[in-house]
Amino acid sequence: MAACMHMGGPMKIRCLLVLLFSATLVSSSFGEDVESRLKTLEDTTKAQQQKFEEQQRLIDELKSSLGGPSAPGAAETAALPTPSKPVQTATPGQEGTTAKLTGIFGGSAMTNPYLSLVVNTFFYGSTLKQKELDSRTVPGFTNVPVDVRKGFNFDSAELFIFAPVDPYLTLYANIPVTESGTELEEAYFVTSSLPGGLQVKGGKFKSGFGRINGQHPHAWDFVDAPLNYRAFMGAEGMGGEKGIQVTWLPELPIYLQLGIEALQGENDQLFGADAKDGPHAFTIFAKTSMEIGDSGTILFGPSFIKGKANIPTVADNTTFTGNTDLFGFEMVYKWKPSRGTGFILQSEYLYRKQTGDLRMGDVADPASTVAPLTRAQDGIYVQGLYQIERWRVGARYDVLDLIKKDYILSGSQQSLGKQPWRATGALEFNPSEFTRVRLQYTRDESSRDGKTNNELYLQMLLGIGAHAAHSF
Amino acid sequence: MRKTAIVLIALLVPATPAFAKVKVVATLPWIGSVADEIGKEQVEITTLVKPNQDPHMVDARPSMILATRKADILMYNGLDLEIGYLPILIESSRNPNIQPGKPGNFDCSHFVTVLEKPVSVDRSMGDVHPLGNPHYHYSPARILSVAEGMASALSALDPSHADAYKANLATFREKVRAKQKEWGALPTKGKQFVAYHKLFEYLAADFGFTITAYVEPKPGIPPSAAYIEHLIEAIGRSRPNGILTTPIYGRKEVDFLAQKTGVRGVVIPHDVGATPGAKDWFSFMDQTLSALVK
Known part of the structure; x- marks a missing residue:
């Protein structure tokens, strides 16, 4: 009923009809009598609505x-200011109260949050067998294979909800629904x-570290994340982290954004939920931007995240405990x-550096061995996209072990195989x-064993x- | 303790010295131009969107965030025209003055009567603006209403110059009325045009011509070859007075149609600065109307 109070004339009547209708459903004793009255009412409403429309x-x-x-003769009259005045009075102080139902965030009814659904689905073909794909890792970096099936894949249907909470806060939520269930990626x-x-941003959100990390997968310029993301953070980037x-x-003449974060640190390539009680990942980043000519913009800046690690992703049947430092530098140039x-x-x-101990075998197993491990490794991707009307062509090259490739176990550098790289066109x-x-x-040479995945x-x-x- | 509190309050309250200019950030060039007529030397205007850009598809550049960060007032077209970048700009600006509901958040569309508000809409109809046609800057009467709103908003923000804003508005009003007579005397009435995009509805309503068809089959959807063929046939049959477009929309298609049918293509600036002579709102309208009747 409360909802009806805010509606216009015809809407109100329609609301009333609905109420009447439900009343008939509840008390069947009225039966046909009500039905006929309803009919009359409906006719009256229709007639009224027509009148309304005509008047409008x-x-x-x-x-x-x-x-x-x-x-030309009517020019005099036309020169007068429109008497059918602005919908709103010209007093800016009243803007909040008399403004139309829609604010800057658009949409129709202010009481409802804005909803959108993004469906991401793809067909995947590969020259390798599914069994080979399921065990295809990047040795020395991660033991997590990419989760794809040959043939049809359903990545997700992502639900986005957002709305201002009050004049001080806006709330955003991102809930991807996948075949394995629903998760809360961000809120x-x-x-x-x-x-x-x-x-201030708080709750569960994607870190401001780097560039691709903060974007949703549907906004990426390629289907998958680049190799250095997969190697250091996982195929989806760092993902939503709880924190602040x-x-x-x-206020400077150039654009400069500085940021810090305290995060719980649950990413299983960098930190791990059990690495330490309480928040154990801390980020600092800076982004600066300037314009190059009328149509060009450049944005660049460094990011750094540091924390405690307790992760099973170095290699199968291992647990690594220690410290993680991840340093990033991003650059993007847009020309439009x-x-x-x-x-x-x-x-x-x-560039990622981890120092600590690698336990081989189960923690509970007294026969398991522990050896000191230092991993200081890096990687880069470069990608370009060119838009012509409704088409875009893109190319990407990503490579690991670019400058640093230390994998020092018990004091000695391990030889891990060929340098991982990929080349992609889209x-x-x-x-x-x-x-x-x-x-x-994509031509994928990331498995170090010489086995190409096309x-x-x-x-x-x-x-x-x-x-x-x-x-x- | 009390001193600290006072110092803190002094730091938190944005002190606007009487001599400082009001920093106006306008999204579109025409808004900047009208704001300049009303604010004159009392305001400092930054316009976010370049005249060669499509106002429907603008990327939120960091330089725009920087400009909105410092704004005393943000003036925008509204009706969801800026929906793709303005919400993120307002949020990223971290500027309390320009948040929705604040006096520094100035939606020009609040001051106009909107045409073509759809009763129901979904995106199978193309990129229809659900709040109505947002391209009201071709309507002199509506621009006058917007200017009145701007004068009140600026007076409220900067009361010490309220008289100046009032005087500037009076001058602007005189000029618009004189121009309205001049433009109204042009032979636009009763003419028929075909348009590339749904951009000229207010112009048609104000100057008494009709738009009989669109080159875009649906708003925002470019025509297919088959649709162009159909248009050639339809235009050839109905012989409209011209095919309207702008420097950034469908020039190729319109040139092709003009060449095939012999009906002239009319290039109208879509905003102030879009053509070399359209240096402010008045010359923009001059160019628009003279292109129509040429």
């Missing part, structure tokens, strides 16, 4: 004839009204000279803003619902 049309006609000059608040260019983030945009043309060049360098078609079809080929993806991305804005 008349008003609109009058408005438009007043709004503009129709004939966090962001402040909007702190002074001094400060902003403070960023600062100082016109509506149908654009170019993006993007690169991230990652072709995208975007029929509308809300659909993307992507064909991607991969083919045909991906379909679809979005419905509220139009959430994407950051730069």
Whole structure:
């Protein structure tokens, strides 16, 4: 009923009808009598609605004839300011109260949060057998294979929900539904009204470390994350972490964003949930940006995350305990000279150092052995995308063991095999803003054993619902 | 203790000295131009979107965040035209002044009567604007209403110059009325045009011409070869007075249609600065109307 109170005339009547209808369902004794009355009421409503519409049309006609000059003779009348005044009075102080139902965040009813659903599904082809794919790792970096099946794959249907909580906070949630269930990837608040260019984010969110990390997989420029992400953070990036983030945009002539985070540290390539009681991962990052000419923008900056590690992902049947440092440097250049043309060049360098002990065998097993391990390794990706109208072509090269490739177990460098690298090409078609079809080929030489994986993806991305804005 | 509190409050309250200019951030060039007419030397205007950009598809560049960070007032078109980048800009700006509901959040569309508000809409209809057609900057009467709103908003933010804003508004009003007479005398009434995009509905309503068809089969969806064929046939039959487009939309298609049918293509600036002569809102409208009747 409360909902009805805020509605306009015809809406109110419709609401009443619904109420009446439910009343008939509850008390069947009224039976046909009510039905006939309902019919009459419905007819009356229809007639009223028609009247309404007619009147509205008349008003609109009058408005438009007043709004503009129709004939030279009518110019005098037309020159008068429109008497059908602005929907809103010109007192800015009242904006909050008298403003129309929709604010800057668009949509129709302010009481409902904005919803959108992004479906990510793809076909995967490979020259390797499924069995080989299931055991294909990056030795020395990670023992986690990529979770894909030959043939049709359903990555996820991601549900996004967002809305202002009150004038001070906005709430965002991202709930990917996969075949194995529903997870809560992100749910966090962001402040909007702190002074001094400060902003606080809290809850479960994607860290501001690096570039691809903060993006949702559907916004990536390729189907999968680059090799250095997979090697150091996992195939989905760091993922949602519980914690708090403070960023600062100082008032400077150039764009500079500084940020720090305290995170629980649950990523199983970097930290591990049980590495330490309490939060045990801490991030600091800076991003700066400037414009190059009318159409070009460059953004770059370093990121650093440090924490305690207790992870099973170094190799099978091992547990590593110790400290993790991950350093990153991101760079992106965007050139957008016109509506149908654009170019993006993007690169991230990652360097990870871990020092601690590697236990081989089960922790509970007294026969298991422990050896000191230091891993100081790095990797980079470089990718470029060129847009021509509704098409985009992309290329990416990613490689590990670029400058540093220390894997020192019990004081001696281990030989791990060939240098892991991949080369990728992609072709995208975007029929509308809300659909993307992507064909991607990757030559994957990341398994160090000389076994090439020639991969083919045909991906379909679809979005419905509220139009959430994407950051730069 | 009390001293500390006072110092803290002094730090937190953004002190706007009387001599400082009001920092206006306008999303689109026409908004910047009208704000300049009302604010004149009292304001400092930054315009976010470049005239050669498609206002529907703008990337939130960090430089825009930097500009909005410092804004006293943010003026935007509204009706979801800026939905792809403005919410993120407002949030990333960390600027309390310009948050929704604050006096520094100025939605120009609040001051106009909107055309083509759809009764029901879904995206199978293309990129339809669910709140109505947002391209009202071609309507002199509506621009005057927006200017009135701007004068009140600026006076509220900067009361010491309220008289100046009032005077500037009076000048602007006179100029718009004089121009309205001039434009209204042009022979636009009763003409028929085909348009590339749903951009000129307010222009048609104000100046008494009709738009009979669109080159885009649905808003935001470019025409297929088959649809172009159909248009050639339809345009050839109905012989409209011209095919309307802008420097950034479908020039190729319109040129092709014009060449095939002999109906002239009319290039209208989509915003201030989109063509070399359209240096402010008045010359933008001058160019628009003279292109129509040429």
